[in-house]
Amino acid sequence: xxxxxxRVSRGxxxxxxxxxxxxxxxxxxxxxxxxxxxPDDAALLAKKTAVLRVFEDEAGKMxxxxxxxxxxxxxxxxxxxxxxxxxxxxxxxxGAARPEHALPLFDHYVxxxxxxxxxxxxxxxxxxxxxxxxxxxxxxxLTLDSADFRK
Numbered sequence: 001x002x003x004x005x006x007r008v009s010r011g012x013x014x015x016x017x018x019x020x021x022x023x024x025x026x027x028x029x030x031x032x033x034x035x036x037x038x039p040d041d042a043a044l045l046a047k048k049t050a051v052l053r054v055f056e057d058e059a060g061k062m063x064x065x066x067x068x069x070x071x072x073x074x075x076x077x078x079x080x081x082x083x084x085x086x087x088x089x090x091x092x093x094x095g096a097a098r099p100e101h102a103l104p105l106f107d108h109y110v111x112x113x114x115x116x117x118x119x120x121x122x123x124x125x126x127x128x129x130x131x132x133x134x135x136x137x138x139x140x141x142l143t144l145d146s147a148d149f150r151k
Contacts, residue, residue, distance in 0.1 A: 001041040001105065002081045004030040007054055007140035011074045013124040014131045021122030025055075026071030028134045031109055032081025033102035034095055041146035042105045046112030048144055049073065062140075072120035073113055076132055077106050099127060 005027045012022035029049060050067055057063040066073070079102065082095035096102070103126050113121045124130045 001034065001037040001045055001109070001146040002032040003045050003049065003109075003144040004078070004081065005049060005052070005054075005140075005142045005144065006030075006134055007137045008074075009135045009137045010133075011135060012133045013074060013076055013122075014133070015125045015128045020130075021074050021124055023072040023074040023120065023122055025069060025137075026066055026118075026120075027073045028132065029073050029075045030078040030081060031075055031106055032078050033097040033105045034082055035097050035101065037097065037101075037105055037146065039105065039108050042109040043112045044146055044149055045144050046109050046116055048149075049113060050116035050118055052142070054140055054142065066119075067117055070119045072122065073118050074122045074124075075106070075110050075113070076124045076130065077102065077126045103127075 008028050010024050011028040012019050051065050053065050054062045055064040055069045079093055079096035083091035083093055084095055085091050110121055110123055
């Protein structure tokens with residue numbers, strides 16, 4: 001499972017002209033699921049999302065977690081995180097899990113964020129064409145990959 005975290009001052013997702021999810025201070029989390037991913041991967045990355053210290057403290061150092069600043073997470077499903085770009089000019093998405101496997105794990109990641117105590121958690125619409133507005137703060141963009149933590 002992969003999560004691209006972008007620290008934001010605000011973010012929102014729109015489907016068919018309607019805002020379906022938004023967040024103020026916090027993260028926009030782009031979430032990709034691979035075939036071999038499990039609920040343990042989702043729980044691990046949710047925990048990591050909640051405790052990463054990348055928000056500024058009083059001294060201006062990245063020393064606070066999203067829990068400490070009371071921020072939220074806007075989670076967006078993103079199968080393109082598993083694009084294979086090694087051959088040709090068109091990406092292959094064979095590494096991304098099928099929706100019947102990916103959706104329950106995406107939902108589990110979201111549920112685990114709530115269990116970890118994240119103040120507000122919003123989502124897009126799984127499988128929909130979405131317009132995502134991201135006001136990256138810093139900019140700070142981080143990649144979490146559950147395969148890296150399994151080593």
